[in-house]
Amino acid sequence: MSSSVRCYQINSSEYQHLFSSQLIYLFSLFNEYNYSIRFVGGAVRDILLGVSPHDIDLATTATTNDILKLIQGDSNIELVYTRAEHFGTLTLIVGTTIRKTFQVTTLKRSINRHGKDVFVEFTDNWSIDAQQRDLSINSLSMDEHGIVYDYINGIDDLKMNRIRFNGNIIRRLQENPIRILRYFRFFGRLSSDPYAHESDVLEAIQKCAMTLKDVSGEKIWIELKLILRGRFAGHIMKTILEQKLAPLLGLPESSVEMFELENRWLRCMNYQPEPMTLLMTLFNDQEEFDTFCKRVKCSSRHKNLGQFLLDYRYLIQPMNNNDLLYSYKEFIINSHQTQQNIRHQYIIELLKYQGYIYLIDEIKQWSIPKFPIDTGDLQQNGLMSNRSFSHFLRHLKEQWKLSQHKMTKEELIEYGFQSGLFYM
Template identity: 80%
Template sequence: MTSSVRCYQLDQSEYIHLFSSQLIYLFSLFNEYDYSIRIIGGAVRDILLGATPHDIDLATTATTDDILRLIQGDSNIELVYTRAEHFGTLTLIVGTTVRNTFQVTTLKRSITRHGRDVHVEFTDNWSIDAHQRDLTINSLSMDKDGIIYDYTNGIDDLKLNRIRFNGNILQRLQENPIRVLRYFRFFGVLSSDAYVHEPDILEAIRTSATALKDVPGEKIWSELELILRGRFAGHVMRTILEQQFAPLLGLPDSSVEMYELENRWLRCMNYQPEPMTLLITLFDNQDEFDIFCKRIKCSTRQKKLGEFLLDYRYSIQPSNDHDSLDTYKEFLIDSQSTQQDIFYEYIIELLKYQGYIDLIDDIKQWSIPKFPIDIWDLQQNGLISKYHFSHFLRQLKEQWKLSQYMMTKEELIEYGFQSGLFYT
C-alpha cells in the first residue's frame, strides 16, 4: 500500500466558516496532547464541491481510551454513549451555552466482519485509514489550517464525477454491507450519467448484497431516503431493483413496478417528491407495506404518508366538474380540523404520485375554508339536546358546501331556523 499523499491548500475563505469556537476548542485540546486530529470524509468532499457540510466528522490518532482521558473532568465536553464505541467512534457535545455535536473516530487499519460480529483493528497512520475507507471521495481529510490530504486520488475522482472504491471492491463491501447502498447514494450525487455503472462494481454489489440482511433497518432506510431524494432518484432505484436484492430491503420483488417508479419520478421530480411517494409505487397492498415497515425503521411521518397513499391513490381522483380539485378539497374540508394540515401535505404528495402535476400549484394557492359554526353556536341558538349536535352540524355543513363555502355563521343560523333545524 502506497503512503504517498497529495496535499491541497484551501483559501481560508473556503473553510474558516466551519471552525466554530467549539471545533477550535476540540482541535486545541487534541493538539495540546500531541494527538493529530482532522476533519474527515463528507465534510471535506462537500467543501470541494462548493456545498455547505451538514455534519462535521473528525478522525484522530488518539484511541478511545486516550479521548476519554482527555475529556475527563472537562465541563466543556459531554460524552454521549451510543453503540459505536466498540468501533472507535465517540460522540462529543462541545460547548456550554452554544453546543455542537461531533463524532470523533480513531483511525482504522482493518474491519473484519463475520455475520453480525465485527472486529476493528486501529492504527495511527492516516494513509492506512484512508485506504480502508469505502470510496476515494470519502477518504479526504483536512487539518485546522485548511490543508487537504489526499492519499487515494479522491480529488481527481471528484473532478471527473467518478465513484471509485478503495482497493478491492468485494473487501470494502464485506467490511460493511451498507456500502452497497452508499455507493448508489454517492453515484446519484456525483455521476454525470444516470445509467453508466462500472460492470465490476455492479458484479461485486450483487455478490455482496446478501449481507444486507444483517444491516439494521434504520440504516437501510437512512440510505434509501437519501437515494430517493437524490438527483437521479428514479434511475438509481431502478438500477438497485435490477440487481434483484429488493427482498433484502423489505421490498416486494418487482419488474413492471420499478419502471413505473422511474417514470413517476420523471413526472414529478421538479416538485421534490417525498421518498415514500416514490417508493409506494412498488406495493400492491397493505400486507406488502407492513412487511417493509417491519424491516425498515422509517419515520412515523413517512409510514403514515405511505398508508395514506395506499388508501387513497385510486379513490380520490380529479373531478369532472368545473374545478378538478373538488374531490381533494372536499376530503380536506371533511377531515377533522386537527388533521387538516398534515392531510393537506399528503394530498399534495398524492397529486405528485398520480402525476397531476398541473394541479399542484393550484391547490397550493388554495386555503382550506373553515366551517364557521360549532357546538357553542348551536347551544346559543336554542338547541338543547347534546345527542343531536353532530346530526345538525352535518346538515349545516352540507348546506355550507352547496354554497361553495360562502355562507357565514349568521346565514347558517338563519338557515337552521328557517328549515326547522333549530328551535327555541
C-alpha cells in the same frame, strides 16, 4: 495501492466559518497533547465542492482511551455514550452556554465482519485509514490550516464525478454492507450520467447482496430516503432493483413496477416527491406494504403517507369538469379539522403519484375553507335538544358546502332556525 500523499491548500475563506469557538477548543486540546486531528469524509468533500457541510466528522490518531483521559475532568466537554464506542467513535458535546456536538473517531487499520459481529483494528497512520475507507472521495482529510491530504487520488475522482471504491470492492462491501446503498447514494449525488455504473461494481454488489440481511432496517431506510431524494432517483432505484436487492430491503420483487417507478419520478421530479410517494409504486397490496414497513421501521409520518396513497390512489380522481380538483378539495374539507392540514399535504403527494402535475401548484395555493360553527356556537345561541349537536352540525355543513363555503356563522345559525332544523 500507493501510500504517497498529495496535499492541497484550501483558501481560508472556504473553511474558516466552520471553526466555532467549540471546534477551536477541541483542536487545541488534541494538539496540546500531540494528537493529530483532522476533518474527514463528507465535510472535506463538501468543502471541495463549495458546499457548506451539514455535519462535521473528525478523525484522530488518539485512541478512545487517550480521548477519555484528555477530557476527564474537563467541564467544557461532555461525553455522550452511544453504541459506537466499539468502532472507535466518541460523541463529544463541547461548550457551556452554546454547545456543539462532534463525533471523533480513531483511525482504523481494518474492519472484519463475521455475521453481525464486527471487529475493528486501529492505527495512528492516516494513509492506512484512508485506504480502508469505502470510496476514494470519502478518503480525504483536512487539518485546521486548510491542507487537504489525498492518499487515494480522491480529488481527481471528485473532479471527474467518478465514484470509485478503494481497493478490493468485495472486501469493502463485506466490511460494512450498508456501503452497497451508500455507493448508490453518492453515485446519484455526484455522477454526471445516471447509467455510468462500472460493471465490476455492480457484479460485486450482486455477490455481496446477502450481507444486507444483517443491516438494521433503520440504516436501510436512512439510505433509501437519501437516494430517493437525490438526483437520478428513479434511474438509481431501477438499477438497485435490477441487482435483485429488493427482498433484502423489504421491497417486493418486480419486473414491471421498477420501470413505472422510474417513469413516475421523471414525471414529478421537479416537485420533489416524498420518498414514500415514489416507493408506493412497488406495492400492489397491504401485505407487501406492511412487510416493507416492518423491515425498515419507518416513522409513523412516512408510514401514514404510504397508507394514505395505498388506500386512495385509485379512489380520488379528477371528476368535475368545472373544477378538476373538486374531489380532492372535498376530501380535505370533509376531514376532521385537526386532520385537514396534513391531508392537504397528502393530496399534494397523491397528485404527484397520479401524475397530475399541472394541478399541483393550484392545490398548493388553495386555502382550506374553515367551517365557521362548532358546538360552542350552538350552545351560545341557547340551542337545547335531545338530538346530538353533531346532527345539527352535519346538516349545517351540508348547507355551507352548497353555498360554496361562503355562508358565515350568523347566516348558518339563522338558517338553522328559519328552516326548522333546530326544532326537529
